[in-house]
Amino acid sequence: MIEAHSLTKRYGGKVAVDDLSFSVKSGRVTGFLGPNGAGKSTTMRMMLGLDNPTGGSVTIGGKRYTELHHPLRTVGALLEASWVHPNRSARAHLAWMAKSNKISPKRVDEVLDIVGLSEVASKRAGGFSLGMSQRLGIAAALLGDPEVLLFDEPVNGLDPEGILWIRKFMQRLADEGRTVFVSSHLLSEMALTATDLVVIGKGKLVSQSTTEEFVARATDSTVKIRSPHLDRLRPALDRVGATVTAADDGLIVSGASSDKIGELAMENQVTLHELAPQQGSLEQAFMQITGDSVEYHADLETEDAAEQPAGHASTTN
Amino acid sequence: MTLLAVERIKLLSTRSPWWCALAALLITAGFSTLVVSNAGGGFPATVSATQFAYTFGMAVIMVLATLAVTTEYRFGTMRTTFQAIPNRAAALLAKATVVALVALVIGEVMAFLSWGLGNLLRPEDDLALNSTADWLNVAGVGPVCALGAVIAVATGILIRHSAGAISLVLIYFLAVESLVQAIPTVGADIYEWMPFNVAHKVITGDGESAGASGEMLTPLSTSTLSPWWALAYFAGFAAVLLAVAITTARKRDA
Missing domain, CATH: 3.40.50.300 (P-loop containing nucleotide triphosphate hydrolases)
Structure with missing residues (x-):
């Protein structure tokens, strides 16, 4: 039309x-x-x-x-x-x-x-x-x-x-x-x-x-993991097609559920210190998707970016 | 015809045209009464004396005409108009026509009201419309006001802001043209062809309407055109300015 x-x-x-x-x-x-x-x-x-x-x-x-x-x-x-x-x-x-x-x-x-x-x-x-x-x-x-x-x-x-x-x-x-x-x-x-x-x-x-x-897609949940054996877990995650982003002291994984990540950790004998599913709000997700395209940023944006991985936007586009 | 009806509804469904019309009538009638009742010693009560104040009425009519356009830009209704009538040239031409017709009516009412008041006040003086010059002096006010309104509409389309457009129209009409005369050597020659000076010629002619003495209260137009050619020249000027304005509006984002 x-x-x-x-x-x-x-x-x-x-x-x-x-x-x-x-x-x-x-x-x-x-x-x-x-x-x-x-x-x-x-x-x-x-x-x-x-x-x-x-x-x-x-x-x-x-x-x-x-x-x-x-x-x-x-x-x-x-x-x-x-x-x-x-x-x-x-x-x-x-x-x-x-x-x-x-x-x-x-x-x-x-x-x-x-x-x-x-x-x-x-x-x-x-x-x-x-x-x-x-x-x-x-x-x-x-x-x-x-x-x-x-x-x-x-x-x-x-x-x-x-x-x-x-x-x-x-x-x-x-x-x-x-x-x-x-x-x-x-x-x-x-x-x-x-x-x-x-x-x-x-x-x-x-x-x-x-x-x-x-x-x-916008509310596509991510999982935060911390582990002393990230070097072993990472290739395993890549093999199942999950997208991995490095965070402060761990990884943010999208495209794989926390159940799946737990099983992968078990298979590869990896110790997990944290396995935390993170559900973003619709608003946050939208801001990430269009985040790069907002014309005038306010300081608020940086706080939100810290809560959720910055690299996430590229995975959803 | 549809577009004319649209513009008529738009123009007459707001209050400002009515107030402007009333103001134009009061100002001209008031001034004419004042002038005619004081006639006698210094100057005679003539047909031309009754129309002494037409420029003030015309100024108010031109404000009305400018506002008819600029308020549409101000309140966004110009966009609504172009949305309803994507042919902008037709829409703006219709607006100019309706405003010109309203100006014509106000101008004629204003002129004949002043002339009628003159007759009432000075029945003993010869205020009859005996010649073409007499008729033009009174009935010519309407067409001149109508064309002045078209010029104001065009200016409104070009400037789009009420304050700017009104000041430009009024300052030009009431001051700039006369100041041109102050330019050394060429000033007078340029002034001869200035549009409102030429328009004044339509009204005053060569002063025949001022009676035997030929004494006018306002200076005569310096234009060398005949009154009819003067009217044509003024109309041409208005048409060119409107064409420029419409061309601009068609290219521009609304």
Whole structure:
């Protein structure tokens, strides 16, 4: 449904999106995951023809956005809930958008009803809470009854009730057979909403897979071992295909369970001082996968890196 | 037509155009009343005297026109617009047209209101519109305001920020052109072709509307064009500036 081919965007000397290719299947919720500043919003703006790609292209149903006739009827998008004139009423905002794509004025009241804003439709949008603005943005996206929906960080800043509402809403849209492409910097959020994931970091594609695969890989557990006979254990681990990284006073092993490592130690008559399975959180794992690609590091990152092996990222990519 | 309706909904569903229109009417009507009621000794009450304050009204209309564009950039609705209408040239052309039409209406209302007030205040003076020059002096205000609005829209598209665009438009309109005259030797020749000086020619002509004495309250335009050619020249200037602005907006990231 949505195809990006070597999409590249350069701002002066700075590369925001770098040779990015991915595809989004129709009729499912696809998460667009990446740390802040990874190029998610820029990519979405290029999808909507707002920003011109420096190179490559992105098409929706085989067409560039700018080639679509009455685009709101094919693609609904919520990039920023704040893109509304504060002194214009919610209804007037939707009325001009409907008019521009020859959508019936009746549809304006329909979508206001869907998002539950009917009662405040005549109030100025500037007085809306963040949750209400977000709903207005979603109403605008739904206006043309589009097949494809793009949402950029829709749950940012919302309270739990709002988050739950959006989550259920996106699933409902996908159940109706629509293609939903939603960006987020929170893997935990995406794990709950999306069936597929496109993960990017520093403008480059990190992975494209189903959410299940990604989460399984991201939470891929590691085992920490300490032993006075590491020189004997190490080749044995290599033989079974485990990835071994040296840690302060031992090894961090991934790709082999603690049971398996224990058995290997027994076979090779190795004394173990420590055999400790380590389960990383989804967040930590995500940070490791995209770790190299975070643009501006904070000191916090180094603490996390100490907890988990730095070399781990290379094994999962 | 659809795009014009879109821009009409957008423009008239916010309050600032209404306030600007009201301000333009009050300023011109107020000044005209003041000038016409004081006419007599130093200067006669003429058709041209009733339009003395059109530049102030026009300045307000140009602020309105600039804001119609820059607030869209400010609040991100320009992106929503381009998302709904990927053909940016068509969208911006529609906006310029709607703003120009609104400016035309405000300009005409402003001009005839001032002229009407003059008639009410000085029924004994000859304020009838007897000649083409008289008509142009009053009815010409609308088209000139409309074209001024197009120039302001174009500036708004190019600058995108309210404060910057409004100051540029106003400073240029109210000061820069007249200052050009101060340039030694060539100043006057350049000034002759400056767009708002030429636009002024449309309104004032050669001073025929100022009565037998030909005495104007404001200096006459130094343009040597006929009023109709002056209008065409001003329209051409507005069209070129708008074309430049639209070309820029098409290439730029929204």
